[in-house]
Amino acid sequence: MSPRRELEPEFASYYGRPILKEPTWEARDIAGYLxxxxxxxxxxxxxxxxxxxxxxxxxxxxxxxxxxxxxxSVVALVHDLGRPARFVNMLRVAKPTSPMSVGSWLLAGYGPLAGAALLSDLTGIARPAGYAAGVGAGVLGAGVATYTSALFADTAVPAWHEGRHELPFLFAGSAVCAASGFALIGSPTAQVAPLRTLAVGGAALELSMSARMPRSAGLAGETFGLGRAGALMRSARVATAVGALGAGVLGGRSRAVAAASGLALLAGSALTRFGIFEAGRLSTQDPKYVVVPQRERLAQQDREAATVG
Known part of the structure; x- marks a missing residue:
């Protein structure tokens, strides 16, 4: 007699409807915004x-x-919101506990500073003010580059919420790769030495977090390797690794290699954002990504209560 096989549990929701509503955002708007x-x-x-x-x-x-x-990013955000007035309405209150509110105020302060710094640089007008605006934009820029990780992690979407510990570092590494890649394309070779180091460091952070997040996210972490999300994440890792290798080894010798490496880093960063977006959407479509973690948390609470008792 053959041993009885363990049957995989099936998870169903009320009348077959999803437990969580799938994000209605358009990938080109929100992933592009990220x-x-x-x-x-x-x-x-x-x-x-x-x-x-x-x-x-x-x-x-x-x-x-x-x-x-x-x-x-502003065009993409406004397109998703439907009309510019909705972004302005976000500035009617300041709520430190809301990532969206904090991000809106960051953008509102950062935008004029970044624009003033570039205008002063291109025209030569008000150099001291442009210098100060550049420093201010650099300070706020760190928040602009990473606040969206808190915005995503603060949702109920399983893949994003369960990956909340790695997501800020992943977004930071991805932002560094994108910025250093863009600068490698347009900067003279004599000034790219720090960029090459920065590109390698950003790529190392992005790749390590990209590998770690699917494991730490538990069951929902498998969505980072499935379907379109998996294809995007694998392509991102290849592009980022190629870009970092080119920038680190030959980027200081050849202008063409530096530019090609920059393009690869930009592509890797964009693919990572789109891959994370798709993984989150996929994790809302199957009830098991909601039910199993809830049961595990309840079981853990019961074990802890029994131990204390």
């Missing part, structure tokens, strides 16, 4: 550092990347 915001914020930080260390060409290229990324 990518462009990371590019903008990290570019301002690089521009401020370049400004303070006497690398004017690098500072200018990074400021262009910052304003370009900011413009794209």
């Amino acid at each position: 990518f462009a915001g990371g590019l903008a914020g990290a570019s301002s930080a690089i521009a401020a550092a370049a400004q303070l260390t006497g690398r004017p060409a690098l500072a200018r290229v990074s400021r262009i990347g910052a304003v370009g990324g900011l413009g794209f």
Whole structure:
């Protein structure tokens, strides 16, 4: 007689309806917003550092990347919201416990500073004020590049919430890769030495968190390897690794290699954001990603209560 097989449990929801509502955001809007915001914020930080260390060409290229990324991210956000007035309405209150509120105020303060720094650089007008605006944009840029990780982790979407410990570091590494990649494309070879180191460091952080998050996210972590999300995440890792290798080994010798490495880093960063977005959407479609973690938490609470008793 053959041994009885353990049957896989099936999880169903009321009348077959999903337990969680799938995010209604468009991938091109929100994932694009994540990518462009990371590019903008990290570019301002690089521009401020370049400004303070006497690398004017690098500072200018990074400021262009910052304003370009900011413009794209605002357009994507407003397109998702439906009309600009909805973004303005977010500034009617300041709520420190809300990532969306904090992010809105960050963008409202960061945008004018980034724009003033670039305008002063291009025109030569009000250099001291432009210098101060560049430093301010660099400080706020760090928050702009990473606040979206808190925004995603604070949702009920299983893949995003369960990966909340790694998501901020993953977004930070991805933003650094995007900004250093953009700067590698447009900066003279003589000024890219710090960028090469930064690109390798950002890639190492992004790749390590990308590998760790599916394991730490528990059952929902498997969505990072499934379907479209899995294809995007695998492509992101390849592009990021190739870009970091090119930047670190040959980026200081060849202008063409530096530019190609920058393009690969940009592509890797964008693919990572789209992959994370797709994994979150996928994790809302199967009830098991909600039910199993809840049962595990309840069982753990029962064990702890029994131990105390």
